[in-house]
Amino acid sequence: MVKNLLILEILLPILVGCVNCLNRRSGLIYLITSLALSVVCCFSIYIAFYVFSYGDIHYYFGGWLPPVGIAFKITKLKSIFAILISSIALLNFLQGKSILFNELSDARIPGFCGVFLICVAGFLGVVSTNDFFNLYVFIEIASLTSYALVSISSNRDSFKAAFNYLVIGTIAATFILLGIGYLYSASGTLNIDDFITKMPGLVNSKLIKLGYYLLMTGLLIKSGLFPLHTWFVDSYKASSSFVLPFLGAVSSKTYILLIIILNYVVFGQDYVSNNTRINLMLIIMGAVASLIAAISALREKNLRNMLVFSSISQIGYIFIAIGLGNRVGVIVAVIFLISNIFAKASLFILTSHIFLLNKSYIIEKLDHLKERMPITVALFMINAASIIGIPVTMGFLAKMGLIVGLIQEGRFFILCLIVFSSLISLLYIWKFLEYFLYTKKGSKDIESPRFNENKVSIFVVVLLSSVNLLCGVFFEEFFVFLNNMIF
Amino acid sequence: MLNNLHYILCALIIAVGLYGVASNSNYIKKLVCLSIFQSGVIMFFLAIAKVHGGSANPLPHVLMLTAIVVGVATLAVGLALTVMIKKTYNTIEEDEI
Numbered sequence: 377m378v379k380n381l382l383i384l385e386i387l388l389p390i391l392v393g394c395v396n397c398l399n400r401r402s403g404l405i406y407l408i409t410s411l412a413l414s415v416v417c418c419f420s421i422y423i424a425f426y427v428f429s430y431g432d433i434h435y436y437f438g439g440w441l442p443p444v445g446i447a448f449k450i451t452k453l454k455s456i457f458a459i460l461i462s463s464i465a466l467l468n469f470l471q472g473k474s475i476l477f478n479e480l481s482d483a484r485i486p487g488f489c490g491v492f493l494i495c496v497a498g499f500l501g502v503v504s505t506n507d508f509f510n511l512y513v514f515i516e517i518a519s520l521t522s523y524a525l526v527s528i529s530s531n532r533d534s535f536k537a538a539f540n541y542l543v544i545g546t547i548a549a550t551f552i553l554l555g556i557g558y559l560y561s562a563s564g565t566l567n568i569d570d571f572i573t574k575m576p577g578l579v580n581s582k583l584i585k586l587g588y589y590l591l592m593t594g595l596l597i598k599s600g601l602f603p604l605h606t607w608f609v610d611s612y613k614a615s616s617s618f619v620l621p622f623l624g625a626v627s628s629k630t631y632i633l634l635i636i637i638l639n640y641v642v643f644g645q646d647y648v649s650n651n652t653r654i655n656l657m658l659i660i661m662g663a664v665a666s667l668i669a670a671i672s673a674l675r676e677k678n679l680r681n682m683l684v685f686s687s688i689s690q691i692g693y694i695f696i697a698i699g700l701g702n703r704v705g706v707i708v709a710v711i712f713l714i715s716n717i718f719a720k721a722s723l724f725i726l727t728s729h730i731f732l733l734n735k736s737y738i739i740e741k742l743d744h745l746k747e748r749m750p751i752t753v754a755l756f757m758i759n760a761a762s763i764i765g766i767p768v769t770m771g772f773l774a775k776m777g778l779i780v781g782l783i784q785e786g787r788f789f790i791l792c793l794i795v796f797s798s799l800i801s802l803l804y805i806w807k808f809l810e811y812f813l814y815t816k817k818g819s820k821d822i823e824s825p826r827f828n829e830n831k832v833s834i835f836v837v838v839l840l841s842s843v844n845l846l847c848g849v850f851f852e853e854f855f856v857f858l859n860n861m862i863f
Numbered sequence: 864m865l866n867n868l869h870y871i872l873c874a875l876i877i878a879v880g881l882y883g884v885a886s887n888s889n890y891i892k893k894l895v896c897l898s899i900f901q902s903g904v905i906m907f908f909l910a911i912a913k914v915h916g917g918s919a920n921p922l923p924h925v926l927m928l929t930a931i932v933v934g935v936a937t938l939a940v941g942l943a944l945t946v947m948i949k950k951t952y953n954t955i956e957e958d959e960i
Contacts, residue, residue, distance in 0.1 A: 509926050516933045520940055527944055535947045536960060542944065543884060546897055546937050553930060554877075554904050560923070561911040 385419040393493035402485035409489040413466040424455035449506035452861045468621045471833035495521035508556045529616035537614035544607040552594035558587030599631040602665030617728035625721035658699030665692030670800040679737045708777035715770035718844045719762040722837045745812040760805045769848045869910040876903030888957040894941045
């Protein structure tokens, strides 16, 4: 029974998404889509409970056993990410009704909801599949719908940004396909579990090495590591503020999860550290990314662009953690991923509501926001604290873990760079908070009325931030949970 | 050298496609080069399907049917975006936007 849920949680959104596009009544479509997303969310939670109590779930398509047929497999780590993807999608959809109906005309909403559902299905497929080629197909489903989601926006730059995203995304996906071809020609199998059992005999194969590098290249482009981050910045700057909490929080993080699984499970850290120089490269590129993106964020005067650059800086930290190549590294990387998903989703949701009420992202226009939107500013501060890494948030745990890991490995130069970029992150967040909190000289006489803050969005952000804070407070239990989840 | 000719041809097609994507500023030409790039990879898969003795492994062929469909979908989304770019900016040259 529970096996079928694994495939139903992907089939349901695809089916409902296709039916959505045929209907024209936007209110009804919105309701159906939210219902479908809540069902998917319930499925993923049930699957996770099952996985944590009885072990991994396998689903074989058509009853064909693994080396021959296509298989789905969900482990503890993957089930948690399936919950995160589906719940962020649901929460974002529930809170964003006013934004969605404000930004798009009624005629475009059914198509938008359909594409959104298929995108969720694509990301869920990426985490649940256990077959290399199937992985490529799901990556393409998720990417193609992401291009469409970026392009459906009221911003006129969105088409150009989506086109560039499409070109770079397709090149990345084709690299992944080529890498899969090399792995298949060396091992003769496409099933990931089967590949892991054959891996010890193939350690010296040059084909495997080349395939690994190609696969990593594609996934690194998709996850937006520093030199290849231009598509990330352009497309997220231009996308509508409704999809940003979902895409910004989930899309690149899913690919980073894939990199973690490849490095620590499929190829294994022994292979990666002995035969390739990927770890060193990830650490160096991650450090450069975190520093340069933080400086770019410091120069931004636009709230949303600042958050996009801050995401790239955080991705840099995650890659440093992955590059450490030990148990501490993988735990820290997963904490970073989870804390980032929570914090960035809440920050983007708050930003979209600030934009809806103030009609601007520019820093000067958000002068003394505290009087106009007090709860929003308070929640913004909590999540910004998680991004900077101030104690009692999940972000603090992640940054502490990263520093401990770097000291263990003796990489003190990288440590200095990280501390420096954290200081810059404090500065760029503070620059905005200063405007939010304090009244500037000369503008004292403006009487600012208090806006009516959207209650659903406040509730959603409170939920996300409380999970963030609870994990930070009960960190011992959280570490036990993570250990249980990863190893 | 002659035994590996098909692999060299695949690599050439992939390189030409990638160069074309990077060097052209016309959106349609970019999409055409993207398709060439993808077909290079598709030919690579067909090349590894060859088994000694004249028969062929059917699995890569089946995989490539799916990859071709994915390529067509990508091309369709790209062309749709090009139409919208033409409507918004009245040009499909990247330099003129």
